[in-house]
Amino acid sequence: MASKGKTSCCCGPKSYQIVMVRHGESEWNQKNLFCGWFNADLSDRGRQEAVTAGKALKNAGHRFDLAYTSVLQRANKTLDGILQELNQTGIPIEKTWRLNERHYGGLTGLNKVDTVAKYGEEQVAIWRRSFDVPPPPITPDNPYYDVILNDPIYKDGPPKNEFPLFESLELTIKRTLPFWNDKVVPQLKAGKKILIAAHGNSLRGIVKHLDQMNNDEIMKLNLPTGIPFMYTLDKELKPVPGGSLQFLGDPETVKKAMDEVANQGKAKK
Ligand SMILES: O=C(O)[C@@H](COP(=O)(O)O)OP(=O)(O)O
Numbered sequence: 001m002a003s004k005g006k007t008s009c010c011c012g013p014k015s016y017q018i019v020m021v022r023h024g025e026s027e028w029n030q031k032n033l034f035c036g037w038f039n040a041d042l043s044d045r046g047r048q049e050a051v052t053a054g055k056a057l058k059n060a061g062h063r064f065d066l067a068y069t070s071v072l073q074r075a076n077k078t079l080d081g082i083l084q085e086l087n088q089t090g091i092p093i094e095k096t097w098r099l100n101e102r103h104y105g106g107l108t109g110l111n112k113v114d115t116v117a118k119y120g121e122e123q124v125a126i127w128r129r130s131f132d133v134p135p136p137p138i139t140p141d142n143p144y145y146d147v148i149l150n151d152p153i154y155k156d157g158p159p160k161n162e163f164p165l166f167e168s169l170e171l172t173i174k175r176t177l178p179f180w181n182d183k184v185v186p187q188l189k190a191g192k193k194i195l196i197a198a199h200g201n202s203l204r205g206i207v208k209h210l211d212q213m214n215n216d217e218i219m220k221l222n223l224p225t226g227i228p229f230m231y232t233l234d235k236e237l238k239p240v241p242g243g244s245l246q247f248l249g250d251p252e253t254v255k256k257a258m259d260e261v262a263n264q265g266k267a268k269k
């Protein structure tokens with residue numbers, strides 16, 4: 001059975017636990033489109049993945065004090081689905097654009113396999129997984145430019161003059177980490193058990209930070225949809241031995257799901 005957010009003894013907290021999950025499959029994941037800041041809904045499979053994730057967390061004995069999510073409905077609905085299974089829909093939830101997926105710029109709305117056919121696997125791999133090479137900026141002729149810029153989900157930020165037109169993983173981390181440090185860390189240290197429902201790349205940024213991965217190591221990580229993972233952290237918020245990226249699923253299923261994500265950017269065989 002999972003312990004509370006903090007395990008403690010007379011000398012203070014020994015370790016902290018936090019659970020994170022990439023949202024269930026979205027309608028745009030299903031169509032294999034670059035999505036980024038577009039507010040795609042969950043697919044039927046994605047909704048089911050949220051229920052399955054909630055059941056798995058319940059069976060493992062997890063209970064949460066609060067949750068964080070992006071302002072994108074695919075993450076919000078995944079969180080709701082999980083909390084419903086846990087009978088914990090009443091816990092405080094904070095939504096922030098800082099946990100959004102990276103902004104996929106001019107790639108937004110393009111099919112990933114078609115993009116491979118046009119630009120090659122190597123270029124698409126660089127756009128998807130490199131640390132500091134951003135995609136091209138989104139321009140007003142992109143059908144989703146206005147939809148994203150004027151979406152009311154962004155009424156509380158970011159300010160229009162800071163609204164991104166593209167993001168590399170590096171830029172994504174620059175706006176995600178301040179939220180982690182200012183909001184998540186104090187709550188963790190206060191012993192709160194936290195659930196974060198977010199996105200493939202915003203979570204890759206947090207994983208890179210926690211595991212102090214270098215820029216090459218993080219390139220190889222593909223987070224599957226809808227499979228929660230836990231970190232057990234020491235007092236310095238460094239993972240304890242064996243405490244990194246502990247998926248709540250059998251290793252074979254997790255590997256298959258990770259390979260599926262990696263293959264979304266490969267040419268059709
Ligand atoms: O924006 C997108 O297309 C996917 C990630 O795509 P890849 O970086 O895996 O291509 O984001 P998510 O489904 O996690 O919100």
